[in-house]
Amino acid sequence: QVQLQESGPGLVKPSETLSLTCSVSGDSITRNYWSWVRQPPGKGLEWIGYIYSTASTSENPSLGSRITISLDRSKNQFSLKLRSVTAADTAVYYCARITSTYMDVWGKGTTVTVSS
């Protein structure tokens, strides 16, 4: 059974960098695509970006150059860094596995609040 678990600080100060990690069990990150999605309070889903096992990435242009997604093959984890955060980045952040063209396994999500 494939499971994903997000981890990271729940509170980040404005202008700082949000850093999250997704730990994968039951599958290898050397296969498939691995994605980040977020959901602001009371709103819909926003795709952030994904990474493939070759470490090639695709990011949502709306988030510009603030995003870095990376892999740690030794730990079977992938990570998200979002720089220069503002209150608009407050959201529940999910990691998910992309199989073909859809996200078939999701983490439970982690809430990140941007506030001083």
Place this chain on the structure above:
Amino acid sequence: EIVLTQSPGTLSLSPGDRATLSCRASQSVSSSNLAWYQQKPGQAPRLLIYGGSSRATGTPDRFSGSGSGTDFTLTISRLESEDFAVYFCQQYGGSPRVTFGGGTKVEIK
């Protein structure tokens, strides 16, 4: 940019009713690249339908997906209590690579 517009925003129905949810794309989307998700409060989204019409593992057969081009539909033939939730459509392959619709909330009337 491919924008997915879901309608209606909220659907008020009773158990046993038929629910029809719409997802309209601003550009043509291959049905193989269209998925539907269900989300309940406090939970992560759950994959329901992929490839436009294929049910994911564990999806009851009262859920069906259809459509092509720019118009896609999720139908719930007879609503059960556990089906009251928010539903999102998602496309893959356009620009941005992945986009979600704004969601349709199915609530108890």
